[in-house]
Amino acid sequence: xxxxxxxxxxxxxxxxxxxxxxxxxxxxxxxxxxxxxxxxxxxxxxxxxxxxxxxxxxxxxxxxxxxxxxxxxxxxxxxxxxxxxxxxxxxxxxxxxxxxxxxxxxxxxxxxxxxxxxxxxxxxxxxxxxxxxxxxxxxxxxxxxxxxxxxxxxxxxxxxxxxxxxxxxxxxxxxxxxxxxxxxxxxxxxxxxxxxxxxxxxxxxxxxxxxxxxxxxxxxxxxxxxxxxxxxxxxxxxxxxxxxxxxxxxxxxxxxxxxxxxxxxxxxxxxxxxxxxxxxxxxxxxxxxxxxxxxxxxxxxxxxxxxxxxxxxxxxxxxx
Amino acid sequence: xxxxxxxxxxxxxxxxxxxxxxxxxxxxxxxxxxxxxxxxxxxxxxxxxxxxxxxxxxxxxxxxxxxxxxxxxxxxxxxxxxxxxxxxxxxxxxxxxxxxxxxxxxxxxxxxxxxxxxxxxxxxxxxxxxxxxxxxxxxxxxxxxxxxxxxxxxxxxxxxxxxxxxxxxxxxxxxxxxxxxxxxxxxxxxxxxxxxxxxxxxxxxxxxxxxxxxxxxxxxxxxxxxxxxxxxxxxxxxxxxxxxxxxxxxxxxxxxxxxxxxxxxxxxxxxxxxxxxxxxxxxxxxxxxxxxxxxxxxxxxx
Numbered sequence: 029x030x031x032x033x034x035x036x037x038x039x040x041x042x043x044x045x046x047x048x049x050x051x052x053x054x055x056x057x058x059x060x061x062x063x064x065x066x067x068x069x070x071x072x073x074x075x076x077x078x079x080x081x082x083x084x085x086x087x088x089x090x091x092x093x094x095x096x097x098x099x100x101x102x103x104x105x106x107x108x109x110x111x112x113x114x115x116x117x118x119x120x121x122x123x124x125x126x127x128x129x130x131x132x133x134x135x136x137x138x139x140x141x142x143x144x145x146x147x148x149x150x151x152x153x154x155x156x157x158x159x160x161x162x163x164x165x166x167x168x169x170x171x172x173x174x175x176x177x178x179x180x181x182x183x184x185x186x187x188x189x190x191x192x193x194x195x196x197x198x199x200x201x202x203x204x205x206x207x208x209x210x211x212x213x214x215x216x217x218x219x220x221x222x223x224x225x226x227x228x229x230x231x232x233x234x235x236x237x238x239x240x241x242x243x244x245x246x247x248x249x250x251x252x253x254x255x256x257x258x259x260x261x262x263x264x265x266x267x268x269x270x271x272x273x274x275x276x277x278x279x280x281x282x283x284x285x286x287x288x289x290x291x292x293x294x295x296x297x298x299x300x301x302x303x304x305x306x307x308x309x310x311x312x313x314x315x316x317x318x319x320x321x322x323x324x325x326x327x328x329x330x331x332x333x334x335x336x337x338x339x340x341x342x343x344x345x346x347x348x
Numbered sequence: 349x350x351x352x353x354x355x356x357x358x359x360x361x362x363x364x365x366x367x368x369x370x371x372x373x374x375x376x377x378x379x380x381x382x383x384x385x386x387x388x389x390x391x392x393x394x395x396x397x398x399x400x401x402x403x404x405x406x407x408x409x410x411x412x413x414x415x416x417x418x419x420x421x422x423x424x425x426x427x428x429x430x431x432x433x434x435x436x437x438x439x440x441x442x443x444x445x446x447x448x449x450x451x452x453x454x455x456x457x458x459x460x461x462x463x464x465x466x467x468x469x470x471x472x473x474x475x476x477x478x479x480x481x482x483x484x485x486x487x488x489x490x491x492x493x494x495x496x497x498x499x500x501x502x503x504x505x506x507x508x509x510x511x512x513x514x515x516x517x518x519x520x521x522x523x524x525x526x527x528x529x530x531x532x533x534x535x536x537x538x539x540x541x542x543x544x545x546x547x548x549x550x551x552x553x554x555x556x557x558x559x560x561x562x563x564x565x566x567x568x569x570x571x572x573x574x575x576x577x578x579x580x581x582x583x584x585x586x587x588x589x590x591x592x593x594x595x596x597x598x599x600x601x602x603x604x605x606x607x608x609x610x611x612x613x614x615x616x617x618x619x620x621x622x623x624x625x626x627x628x629x630x631x632x633x634x635x636x637x638x639x640x641x642x643x644x645x646x647x648x649x650x
Binding site: 133157160 | 551
């Protein structure tokens with residue numbers, strides 16, 4: 029299988045009055061065509077910034093981005109427009125990501141008008157109707173405004189917009205976290221059906237472990253801009269090696285009356301991502317931290333085949 | 349979900365193959381929402397009446413607004429002269445009706461000119477930020493540092509005393525207000541996620557400004573514009589008072605009110621009727637503007 033998206037040493041720093049905020053630091057990953065990479069981490073860990081940097085919504089600070097084998101790190105205006113027709117994004121909040129002054133059909137037609145992909149208005153309305161059918165939006169909503177629809181239908185508009193240019197790669201930035209649970213399942217199933225039908229590649233950003241398990245092939249765990257663990261989805265849920273992943277998964281609620289597992293609560297302050305000192309960023313909250321953790325940056329190492337972890341003490345903690 | 353998608357697909361196949369792109373009868377709906385707002389309709393009715401006065405003043409009065417009748421000075425309001433006559437025996441009712449034309453012309457044209465220029469400056473400054481923003485806004489600060497009336501006096505004094513020059517002076521004076529209001533709302537709209545979504549689809553800057561940002565900044569622009577119709581008429585009044593506005597015999601409310609200030613103790617009708625005309629104009633434009641703002645906002649749909 030061919031690699032569609034590859035990112036090498038990607039960094040995104042933001043200038044703040046107090047110094048450089050390391051939102052994304054040294055991220056490397058590859059996504060195969062037709063697969064889904066789940067990016068998981070707590071709020072503020074840089075996962076959304078990573079997604080936006082990959083599709084050039086933020087300009088990267090350094091590093092390289094490859095798309096379909098081509099280096100797309102630096103693009104001029106024309107190339108950027110061309111790149112954006114291959115790469116789309118589904119936003120977290122379907123309430124604020126749709127222009128309130130446009131109707132459903134206008135919203136879906138917008139990308140087609142920008143790229144002038146349809147020749148006549150008859151063709152355009154046919155295409156919009158087809159997209160609405162694809163995402164399961166009844167045609168009677170074509171002339172409605174987003175605020176008249178519920179969250180699930182709005183998110184379907186977002187998906188229809190993302191699909192309208194036949195992209196290969198879609199960054200999904202917490203597409204279901206603003207929806208209630210029954211609608212979450214509908215939208216996730218729709219996204220999976222579309223992936224199977226159209227061969228889409230997803231980068232799925234979320235903080236919800238159950239969602240990510242459901243949809244991803246590979247999972248990447250982020251903590252304060254760093255990648256702390258990367259492995260196959262099944263593997264991560266079976267063998268969580270990094271102490272942060274352990275804590276994260278221990279926090280997933282399980283609907284069981286008998287409490288069968290020990291609760292693991294994290295204590296300690298979160299390290300500031302502004303001008304961070306060298307050393308593991310998780311060290312201040314890590315129950316296993318030792319002296320080197322506070323001094324040396326851990327590097328991502330392949331601990332088991334296909335399973336990468338950035339932790340100095342991974343062997344000791346997991347008795348490998 | 350699977351069930352759901354099949355039912356919607358069936359439902360869709362029942363209807364025709366294509367759909368219409370656009371909102372559901374947007375214009376009709378906006379008018380409908382506007383008409384439900386009684387205060388706004390009242391404002392609109394007065395605005396329409398004022399426009400009618402401005403366009404067809406001869407339909408409402410047979411008197412000539414500048415013809416003097418010195419035997420009939422300071423006649424009190426009567427069935428012959430509804431609003432009485434002034435110090436030259438001119439019919440005040442006729443002058444108020446004809447004055448509508450001058451005031452509306454000055455108010456509407458200078459608001460339109462300053463609105464267009466101000467919105468463009470504010471939108472560009474707010475959208476691009478950085479140096480562009482700084483350059484434009486410092487220019488606006490310079491404009492704001494000069495009092496409107498003073499600016500008007502200097503411009504009219506430099507260009508000469510006429511209605512077009514008065515309009516130019518008033519337009520330049522009120523650009524700053526629009527630029528600042530628009531800049532601030534552009535700044536807040538620019539951060540919205542749907543603008544970012546527009547970037548992600550590859551929309552050009554112009555498209556983002558005109559289709560995404562400005563339509564969502566409409567409310568403060570409309571409010572500012574309708575409010576300043578009234579203020580502009582008042583400033584024109586002030587300039588006329590100083591002898592720099594509308595040249596003498598032309599009927600204009602401000603000039604009428606100020607020229608008759610000496611007689612206010614003995615002949616109340618000289619000042620009162622032009623004053624009421626100014627008040628009603630300002631009031632009706634504000635009502636109309638408020639209603640328009642609410643009608644144009646799709647989120648307020650009931």
